[in-house]
Amino acid sequence: MRRTLLTMPPTPAPAPGPAPAPAPAPAPGQQPSRHTPSARRPYHHGDLRRAVLAAALDVIAADGPSALSLRDLARRAGVSHAAPAHHFKDRTGLLTAIAAEGFGLLASTLNEAADLKDAGVRYVRFAREHPAHFQVMFTPELLRADDLELTTARTLAGDALRGAVSAVRPESLGIDTRLAGVAAWSLAHGFATLLLSHNLDGPVGDKDPEEVFRTLAAMLFRSEPRENP
Incomplete structure (x- = not known):
């Protein structure tokens, strides 16, 4: 018995059209914008540690050390509940x-x-x-x-x-x-x-x-x- 191989029909080439307009060049002395989705990160390594420390100091000043919770501090800093543990363990x-x-x-x-x-x-x-x-x-x-x-x-x-x-x-x-x-x-x-x-x-x-x-x-x-x- 001969097997029949299924093949996809070739995809037609797109119709020719106008080329997309190039991105405008920055003005003289102007740096290209860095506000890309990949650059918009809420914290980098040092920022998160400082943010958690600052939030912890606020809690201690208001309610004492017994009120500290890493989960609550993570919420205040706007990060996952496990993130502070990377810097302070516990x-x-x-x-x-x-x-x-x-x-x-x-x-x-x-x-x-x-x-x-x-x-x-x-x-x-x-x-x-x-x-x-x-x-x-x-x-x-x-x-x-x-x-x-x-x-x-x-x-x-x-x-x-x-x-x-x-x-x-x-x-x-x-x-x-x-x-x-x-x-x-x-x-x-x-x-x-x-x-x-x-x-x-x-x-x-x-x-x-x-x-x-x-x-x-x-x-x-x-x-x-x-x-x-």
Whole structure:
């Protein structure tokens, strides 16, 4: 038996017509437009990480770290719910990244301090300007303690504060340098924490918190020990 091969009839050639008009050339000095469908991407690698961090800081400032959800942050950033995990793995990773960024910012501002008192003022200012960072940085149970970025940034901030303390040479007054650092940190951190939690609204009132801190620092670090009668 002979098999019959089915073949498609040839497609007729299109009728000749006018050629399509070429795209207009850009004016002299004008760059070609890059707004093509493939170029219109909502985020690239760096943008998404920053967008998630910014959204997380807003949530923390308003409702605290416990309100964080990667799925909710993805919705806020306008990406798939799995996208943030590519940068932070999980919620702990995100909080750790926030803390590391905060310690880096704190180190930068402390390194610019003129003296120990100015370092304390800058510490308080940092807490007021970055309340979400400040809250996460000092809540170790939320963080991945062995994260290299976190430990490096924390060390830089600590070194900056220790440098400001060493500059006043507390050992020349018979004061242990390490304890002097603890005292300076306790004053700045305690004042900032009480300020952010509104526990100083009454005592401070409408006064500039930084000026109040300067006064406190002068009272505590310049006072001479009283002699027993």
